[in-house]
Amino acid sequence: MSNRHRAARIGDLKHGSSGPSRWSQCRKRGIDGSLRSHSDEDIDDSRHSSFTTPESAGPVSRCGRQSDWGSQVEDEEMRRGVHRDMQRYRRRILAAEGSQRERKVSSGSSGSSCDSRDGESIETDEAVLMRRQKQISYGKNTLAYDRYIKEVPKHMRQPGVHPKTPNKFRKYSRRSWDQQIKLWRVKLHAWDPPAEDSQENTLSGNIEELDLEDIVDIELDFPTLADCQNAPSSLQVPRSSAQDQDCFATPVKVQKTEEPDVA
Amino acid sequence: MENSSEDYKIQSFDMDTQKLLKTALKDPGSVNLEKVSNVLVDQSLKDPFFSKEAGRICFTIVQAEAKQNNGAVFRRHLLNRLQQEFKQREETRKRSLQEWVCYVTFICNIFDYLKVNNMPMVALVPPVYDCLVRLAQPDALLNEEEVDCLVLQLHRIGEQLEKVNGQRMDELFFLLRDGFLLQEGLTSMARLLLLEILEFRAGGWMLSSTAHKYYYSEISE
Numbered sequence: 001m002s003n004r005h006r007a008a009r010i011g012d013l014k015h016g017s018s019g020p021s022r023w024s025q026c027r028k029r030g031i032d033g034s035l036r037s038h039s040d041e042d043i044d045d046s047r048h049s050s051f052t053t054p055e056s057a058g059p060v061s062r063c064g065r066q067s068d069w070g071s072q073v074e075d076e077e078m079r080r081g082v083h084r085d086m087q088r089y090r091r092r093i094l095a096a097e098g099s100q101r102e103r104k105v106s107s108g109s110s111g112s113s114c115d116s117r118d119g120e121s122i123e124t125d126e127a128v129l130m131r132r133q134k135q136i137s138y139g140k141n142t143l144a145y146d147r148y149i150k151e152v153p154k155h156m157r158q159p160g161v162h163p164k165t166p167n168k169f170r171k172y173s174r175r176s177w178d179q180q181i182k183l184w185r186v187k188l189h190a191w192d193p194p195a196e197d198s199q200e201n202t203l204s205g206n207i208e209e210l211d212l213e214d215i216v217d218i219e220l221d222f223p224t225l226a227d228c229q230n231a232p233s234s235l236q237v238p239r240s241s242a243q244d245q246d247c248f249a250t251p252v253k254v255q256k257t258e259e260p261d262v263a
Numbered sequence: 264m265e266n267s268s269e270d271y272k273i274q275s276f277d278m279d280t281q282k283l284l285k286t287a288l289k290d291p292g293s294v295n296l297e298k299v300s301n302v303l304v305d306q307s308l309k310d311p312f313f314s315k316e317a318g319r320i321c322f323t324i325v326q327a328e329a330k331q332n333n334g335a336v337f338r339r340h341l342l343n344r345l346q347q348e349f350k351q352r353e354e355t356r357k358r359s360l361q362e363w364v365c366y367v368t369f370i371c372n373i374f375d376y377l378k379v380n381n382m383p384m385v386a387l388v389p390p391v392y393d394c395l396v397r398l399a400q401p402d403a404l405l406n407e408e409e410v411d412c413l414v415l416q417l418h419r420i421g422e423q424l425e426k427v428n429g430q431r432m433d434e435l436f437f438l439l440r441d442g443f444l445l446q447e448g449l450t451s452m453a454r455l456l457l458l459e460i461l462e463f464r465a466g467g468w469m470l471s472s473t474a475h476k477y478y479y480s481e482i483s484e
Contacts, residue, residue: 070342073339076384084380
């Protein structure tokens with residue numbers, strides 16, 4: 001059926017050997033008529049650069065990128081999850097800010113709380129977020145955590161009493177963050193299943209020496225963002241969007257026990 | 264409904280395997296998911312029909328596992344096995360054309376069914392393209408089986424693939440145009456399939472109704 005056509009074309013085109021080059025030489029336009037560019041090659045990478053902050057000039061971290069597909073997809077999943085969480089977190093901050101302004105809340109800590117919720121104070125470095133998310137995931141991937149969330153419903157959890165997942169979007173020093181994770185894991189161990197289960201012993205063994213005071217300090221120092229969450233219903237923070245994630249119900253200012261350079 | 268169609272597909276396995284798969288669908292935490300993934304891949308490589316539909320079973324197991332314990336063990340094993348097969352695809356193709364075609368069908372089916380936050384898995388994009396580009400090479404275009412597989416996959420996932428990486432789709436279609444126009448020895452059926460897929464993409468991954476009529480209704484001479 002198209003033989004006629006084909007014969008006619010082949011005469012024109014028979015000069016090169018096979019390969020896309022001939023065609024691409026004469027057809028450089030896309031469907032929309034504009035010249036094809038090669039810039040759309042890596043969607044992946046473009047999302048990357050917009051996602052990380054400019055100041056993180058280091059190597060674009062894939063957070064221990066591995067070559068097997070299983071791990072790649074897991075990384076990808078985590079990266080997307082972190083990105084999605086961040087959007088929620090920003091929306092949430094905006095919402096909280098709005099209602100805060102209306103209510104003209106001013107407390108002693110308002111100064112620090114204000115600047116702590118500035119956009120710039122959000123951790124946006126993908127490498128950092130991925131690393132933190134991984135630590136959180138390890139913590140959540142425990143029998144103790146399952147038992148904890150089952151036994152203590154979200155609205156029953158009290159600051160200072162119950163473990164709260166550290167907020168990965170706050171700017172913390174590495175040390176401060178790691179410490180928060182440690183303390184969180186320590187508290188989670190209270191929900192370890194009764195007997196056996198010795199796999200985490202090394203971790204808890206290390207940490208048992210920590211001062212109880214530290215823990216108390218941290219949980220008691222518990223200002224704004226979390227207040228918004230636990231505040232009266234007049235605040236109307238969109239609870240549903242936060243239900244499946246805990247990053248809002250986290251201590252805001254843990255630096256207190258840490259080195260001051262983060263403040 | 265869904266279950267019964269899965270049961271139907273599962274019936275091609277022996278009793279023990281059927282039991283394994285059924286448990287994997289209901290209670291994935293209680294079975295060896297690496298074994299399950301191997302069973303599914305092995306069957307897909309043997310059975311052309313199964314390779315077209317196995318994505319759904321895999322999807323169901325992935326869902327069940329995520330729901331049950333937030334795990335992704337099955338997916339990890341599945342993908343890594345796929346990767347292993349991918350590395351030896353050229354040998355597979357030499358050994359058995361059917362197995363090679365089944366492999367491509369299966370990996371494309373997985374690409375189609377398994378998503379990460381409703382987006383295609385980026386890790387699979389390059390290998391899927393590599394497979395399709397392989398099918399578009401002159402030696403493969405001479406096998407109707409491979410052309411058939413190529414266009415079927417493009418019908419199913421072409422649009423998604425193009426969205427994730429348009430440039431590689433462009434390159435693939437350079438090959439397809441050249442194949443259609445220039446390659447000697449193509450059967451008219453292969454040419455017809457190529458022409459259709461060219462039109463299909465040109466129409467924004469849709470056939471116009473007249474094109475559809477042309478390709479799919481009996482010719483009235």
